[in-house]
Amino acid sequence: MVYINKNYTNLTENYLFSEIARKISEYSARNPGTDIIKMGIGDVTLPLCDEAIRAMTRAVSEMGKAETFHGYGPEQGYDFLRQKIRSYYADRKIQLDEDEIFVSDGAKSDLGNILDIFGKENRVLIPDPVYPVYVDTNIMDGRSISFADADRENNFLPMPNENTHAELIYICSPNNPTGAVYSRSQLKSWVDFALQNGSVILFDAAYESFVSSPDLPRSIYEIEGAKYCAVEFCSLSKTAGFTGTRCGYTIVPKSLVFDKYRLNKLWLRRQTTKFNGVSYIVQRGAEAVFGETGQKQIKANIDYYRENAKLITSALDKLGIYYTGGKNSPYIWMECPDGMNSWQFFDCLLSGANVVGTPGSGFGKNGEGFFRLTAFSTNEKTAEAMERLSGLLA
Amino acid sequence: MVYINKNYTNLTENYLFSEIARKISEYSARNPGTDIIKMGIGDVTLPLCDEAIRAMTRAVSEMGKAETFHGYGPEQGYDFLRQKIRSYYADRKIQLDEDEIFVSDGAKSDLGNILDIFGKENRVLIPDPVYPVYVDTNIMDGRSISFADADRENNFLPMPNENTHAELIYICSPNNPTGAVYSRSQLKSWVDFALQNGSVILFDAAYESFVSSPDLPRSIYEIEGAKYCAVEFCSLSKTAGFTGTRCGYTIVPKSLVFDKYRLNKLWLRRQTTKFNGVSYIVQRGAEAVFGETGQKQIKANIDYYRENAKLITSALDKLGIYYTGGKNSPYIWMECPDGMNSWQFFDCLLSGANVVGTPGSGFGKNGEGFFRLTAFSTNEKTAEAMERLSGLLA
Numbered sequence: 001m002v003y004i005n006k007n008y009t010n011l012t013e014n015y016l017f018s019e020i021a022r023k024i025s026e027y028s029a030r031n032p033g034t035d036i037i038k039m040g041i042g043d044v045t046l047p048l049c050d051e052a053i054r055a056m057t058r059a060v061s062e063m064g065k066a067e068t069f070h071g072y073g074p075e076q077g078y079d080f081l082r083q084k085i086r087s088y089y090a091d092r093k094i095q096l097d098e099d100e101i102f103v104s105d106g107a108k109s110d111l112g113n114i115l116d117i118f119g120k121e122n123r124v125l126i127p128d129p130v131y132p133v134y135v136d137t138n139i140m141d142g143r144s145i146s147f148a149d150a151d152r153e154n155n156f157l158p159m160p161n162e163n164t165h166a167e168l169i170y171i172c173s174p175n176n177p178t179g180a181v182y183s184r185s186q187l188k189s190w191v192d193f194a195l196q197n198g199s200v201i202l203f204d205a206a207y208e209s210f211v212s213s214p215d216l217p218r219s220i221y222e223i224e225g226a227k228y229c230a231v232e233f234c235s236l237s238k239t240a241g242f243t244g245t246r247c248g249y250t251i252v253p254k255s256l257v258f259d260k261y262r263l264n265k266l267w268l269r270r271q272t273t274k275f276n277g278v279s280y281i282v283q284r285g286a287e288a289v290f291g292e293t294g295q296k297q298i299k300a301n302i303d304y305y306r307e308n309a310k311l312i313t314s315a316l317d318k319l320g321i322y323y324t325g326g327k328n329s330p331y332i333w334m335e336c337p338d339g340m341n342s343w344q345f346f347d348c349l350l351s352g353a354n355v356v357g358t359p360g361s362g363f364g365k366n367g368e369g370f371f372r373l374t375a376f377s378t379n380e381k382t383a384e385a386m387e388r389l390s391g392l393l394a
Numbered sequence: 395m396v397y398i399n400k401n402y403t404n405l406t407e408n409y410l411f412s413e414i415a416r417k418i419s420e421y422s423a424r425n426p427g428t429d430i431i432k433m434g435i436g437d438v439t440l441p442l443c444d445e446a447i448r449a450m451t452r453a454v455s456e457m458g459k460a461e462t463f464h465g466y467g468p469e470q471g472y473d474f475l476r477q478k479i480r481s482y483y484a485d486r487k488i489q490l491d492e493d494e495i496f497v498s499d500g501a502k503s504d505l506g507n508i509l510d511i512f513g514k515e516n517r518v519l520i521p522d523p524v525y526p527v528y529v530d531t532n533i534m535d536g537r538s539i540s541f542a543d544a545d546r547e548n549n550f551l552p553m554p555n556e557n558t559h560a561e562l563i564y565i566c567s568p569n570n571p572t573g574a575v576y577s578r579s580q581l582k583s584w585v586d587f588a589l590q591n592g593s594v595i596l597f598d599a600a601y602e603s604f605v606s607s608p609d610l611p612r613s614i615y616e617i618e619g620a621k622y623c624a625v626e627f628c629s630l631s632k633t634a635g636f637t638g639t640r641c642g643y644t645i646v647p648k649s650l651v652f653d654k655y656r657l658n659k660l661w662l663r664r665q666t667t668k669f670n671g672v673s674y675i676v677q678r679g680a681e682a683v684f685g686e687t688g689q690k691q692i693k694a695n696i697d698y699y700r701e702n703a704k705l706i707t708s709a710l711d712k713l714g715i716y717y718t719g720g721k722n723s724p725y726i727w728m729e730c731p732d733g734m735n736s737w738q739f740f741d742c743l744l745s746g747a748n749v750v751g752t753p754g755s756g757f758g759k760n761g762e763g764f765f766r767l768t769a770f771s772t773n774e775k776t777a778e779a780m781e782r783l784s785g786l787l788a
Binding site for chain 2: 001002003004005006008009011043044045046047048050053056057060061063064065066069070071072073105106108109112113116117118119120121122133136137140167168197198199200241243244245246258259261263266269270273274275276277278279280281282
């Protein structure tokens, strides 16, 4: 009889977004015609930039002619795209070799699949609250997980201490869901910890392009020593609106060597064995995003979302509500007012202002009493939502 | 110190295609200007059909406008595509529910990733010779592998016997590399074996569209009982030339229940956790392939490759050389003439006829003494290659 992977039976179902959807639909049924503004889900709303559209239109056309048709491409991504990503890092004074860059269909896939190359014996450290994928992918492998508590006391940026013991350390900065961003010196402490303990940092940089303060790091490789202890995951999803187009990349420096094994070589083996590369069409779109005009266009989009974030943080500032994020992140993580718990505030905001956000408790125990708003709506709707929220809480 | 997955150290490097490339480049250097015809690699050469190009051009344009932009889609694939795949099976009298169909970026990914949901204790049975991915993905997990010997005696279609003991059974039909296709009664024996032993058949149907004989099965679900023991992997790579466009699908019937766990639910959990769906643009292209006009267009392409296969098999028939495949498969698996081993024949064919194929020994021990030719070249080049081969061996 076939044995299933019993670790799957230890997974708990996360009903967060289905519960939100249920509450919205029930409310709408009771209050037909209500204009509900959704600021809960972390998906973009602006269309792809012109440069990406132009490049993909061209690429589709190439696929229709024998002379320019593309069959199997390299599993790690085409050189034309990896060169662009290399320059993107070089512009920030980070030198990478092309074969340290792996193109994929998105950071979510790579964050899950990277675990293939690590033993089950590794102890895992994950911040709480957190993007649920880090936890679930490790439960699937049966690894032992501990949590780094993020809370108001540490401004949702937990630091290593004498009780920190882990070989695999997840860091997401700018963070999902809290929007908090580590400073250089804070990240340096994590890098030093990893180097001293022979740990690997799995650094999720999916929101790096929202960092506008020049003193905040956008890549872990801005920190000395990181190339000896960190893998970086990045994505065009939030940077360039590729959530439905699907393209990301992962940096695995060749200097990452553990017990004489090179992680770069192991990851290459994993990808060439279980992956066949990203669509040629999509890679051409991604290449265009990294061009001069493409960068200008996506920066305009990011600025648009930043405007939303500012509308939200200004409203919260005026109300005197504690929050993290919003300055260098599309996420605003606010404390629920009047001692409400996360779901109480969800209900209050839905019925009192017809605005939807995400209850923080859905991201871990330290999320209780907090609430996530996202900057991915339109300027108009965000402004309207903040007016309603201010009216409700004033 | 980080533990790596030590199973990776048990992988052997497969130098097959790099060795072929090295030999070709050395030969070309010694014989500049030689017109070498490549019939080694299993990649398509015809461009995508017009319907797919039209659909993807439209989809790219949709992504450029806010009103028609698509962000995150369902991890399992859009309904519009899954409905088409459902009809594709229904046309062959196979009834599937939409949630038994999972769209992915290709069969290679799914064949590797499906192992996530199975325990390491399962014993694995893999035919020899074989597509190397089945073996390597199981070595990565540390599973115990045994081989089903495919040879001239069983026409490269091994059957279960009293020594067959395995919980996970790989079957690829039409086969890569041998082109051999199981009959309905042969597949029935495997299904019966799996049902009796509580095994799962992982059925790789990537080449199903090349089956033209109506008495040969194109899906394992044509066999009674298969929905209780088989997962089927399929791909648009060879069917519609999507090798560089990337789209496949996997069928996990809800009736697959082992030790009270439903594989469909486990796979859904795997995919929603470690995957974020296929590009909207690509899924629109795939949808078009399943339309009436799309089907006509890709069938014309497959017929073109079939013409090549016929040129090859006719030449071998005339020479009296034993082979499998070619009739219902893009692969022709020929015995090396004059008792040559696989690499001797490779060298002989390269230097004597300037034709490149793939040495069978690269696919497993039973491949020694055999050689793979593919039907994916142009008609002209295939005809020319067969003339040269006939001249050399006559």
